[in-house]
Amino acid sequence: MREGQHAAAGYDDLPDGVVVADGSGTVVAANLAATRILDVQQSELVGVPLAKVLPLLDPQGRDWWECTDPYGGLSTRVRQPERMLSLVRPDRPDLALLVTATYVRDDKHTVERVVVCFRDNRARAKLERSGAELVSVVAHELRSPLTSVKGFTATLLAKWERFNDDQKLHMLQTINSDADRLTRLISELLDVSRIETGRLEVRKQVVDLPELVQRDIDSRVAAGEAADRFVLKVESTLPELWADPDKLAQVVGNVIENALRHGGGTVTIKVGTDGDYATLEVSDEGEGIKREALPRIFTKFWHDAKRGGTGLGLFIAKGIVDAHGGTIEAGNGDDCGAVVRFRLPAGTPSFAD
Numbered sequence: 001m002r003e004g005q006h007a008a009a010g011y012d013d014l015p016d017g018v019v020v021a022d023g024s025g026t027v028v029a030a031n032l033a034a035t036r037i038l039d040v041q042q043s044e045l046v047g048v049p050l051a052k053v054l055p056l057l058d059p060q061g062r063d064w065w066e067c068t069d070p071y072g073g074l075s076t077r078v079r080q081p082e083r084m085l086s087l088v089r090p091d092r093p094d095l096a097l098l099v100t101a102t103y104v105r106d107d108k109h110t111v112e113r114v115v116v117c118f119r120d121n122r123a124r125a126k127l128e129r130s131g132a133e134l135v136s137v138v139a140h141e142l143r144s145p146l147t148s149v150k151g152f153t154a155t156l157l158a159k160w161e162r163f164n165d166d167q168k169l170h171m172l173q174t175i176n177s178d179a180d181r182l183t184r185l186i187s188e189l190l191d192v193s194r195i196e197t198g199r200l201e202v203r204k205q206v207v208d209l210p211e212l213v214q215r216d217i218d219s220r221v222a223a224g225e226a227a228d229r230f231v232l233k234v235e236s237t238l239p240e241l242w243a244d245p246d247k248l249a250q251v252v253g254n255v256i257e258n259a260l261r262h263g264g265g266t267v268t269i270k271v272g273t274d275g276d277y278a279t280l281e282v283s284d285e286g287e288g289i290k291r292e293a294l295p296r297i298f299t300k301f302w303h304d305a306k307r308g309g310t311g312l313g314l315f316i317a318k319g320i321v322d323a324h325g326g327t328i329e330a331g332n333g334d335d336c337g338a339v340v341r342f343r344l345p346a347g348t349p350s351f352a353d
């Protein structure tokens with residue numbers, strides 16, 4: 001047993017479980033991670049047959065040791081590729097493990113040692129599940145506008161003569177806006193993927209933040225929003241801001257859009273300074289962000305189902321602000337609705353930027 005403990009000592013810092021068996025299939029060493037994952041003492045592992053220590057079944061329910069036959073199989077085989085296996089013990093729920101094995105052979109190709117490595121697969125399984133959830137949310141989000149595009153187009157094609165111009169116009173407008181929504185959704189998804197893979201490119205140049213906000217307001221007014229819904233307040237001295245103007249316009253547009261759609265009343269936008277930071281604050285006079293929603297609004301797909309939207313806006317805004325080295329936060333004002341504030345480092349960028 002002392003020898004077993006000694007042999008495993010070097011492996012104790014590994015995050016993965018390691019169990020070593022001798023030429024007869026008896027466990028001679030196990031590291032700390034192995035005892036943790038298997039939830040047993042080291043002394044309960046050493047001296048016990050390998051297949052008893054790790055009762056593994058493959059996804060088809062076959063005994064992995066019988067299938068791989070480490071001591072009797074091909075005399076040239078030196079390893080088993082990584083596989084997802086279930087550890088099945090009567091005393092506890094099945095455990096999903098990612099398992100690999102190495103066979104150490106002597107001159108005559110006889111197996112001297114079998115080293116089995118395994119890791120708890122729960123973290124990876126969770127990641128895969130969240131990937132699958134993402135696919136299902138995205139598919140759902142894409143499907144509803146597409147259903148309307150397809151439905152109205154098919155109706156118009158089949159029954160063109162039966163509709164008057166007003167009806168046709170209405171259908172075409174719906175198709176047009178749903179197609180816009182699809183385009184927006186897809187470009188948002190591309191942004192999400194860039195943010196998540198760290199591929200968001202920030203091309204910095206001098207940005208006039210008040211002008212950028214004013215342009216956003218102007219285009220909304222041109223599109224029919226009442227001009228008196230917006231108040232822009234700009235501090236007299238502003239620092240020089242280096243940022244990516246297109247990306248910043250996206251953040252500003254998103255936050256103002258939220259104030260209009262989820263909030264209400266007058267939307268006040270303040271551009272200012274806070275130490276070495278340029279700041280921008282957007283507040284509205286709506287009901288504010290629900291208290292229970294506050295911790296979640298910057299996460300992907302979290303949104304108020306009643307008001308359309310994809311729930312990607314603030315996630316992307318945060319991704320862009322983070323990429324600039326800034327911070328974004330949201331809350332509710334005492335006498336107004338939601339307040340969304342972000343800060344961006346101001347001043348000439350260093351050469352590292």
Ligand SMILES: Nc1ncnc2c1ncn2[C@@H]1O[C@H](COP(=O)(O)OP(=O)(O)O)[C@@H](O)[C@H]1O
Nearest residue numbers: 258259262263288303304309310311313314338
């Ligand atoms: N100004 C606001 N007032 C109230 N709720 C807001 C405001 N801004 C954002 N929210 C809440 O945060 C959620 C997430 O916003 P966002 O990520 O932009 O997604 P979307 O606008 O597509 O719903 C919104 O669905 C809404 O519930």
Ligand SMILES: [Mg+2]
Nearest residue numbers: 258309313314
């Ligand atoms: Mg939004």
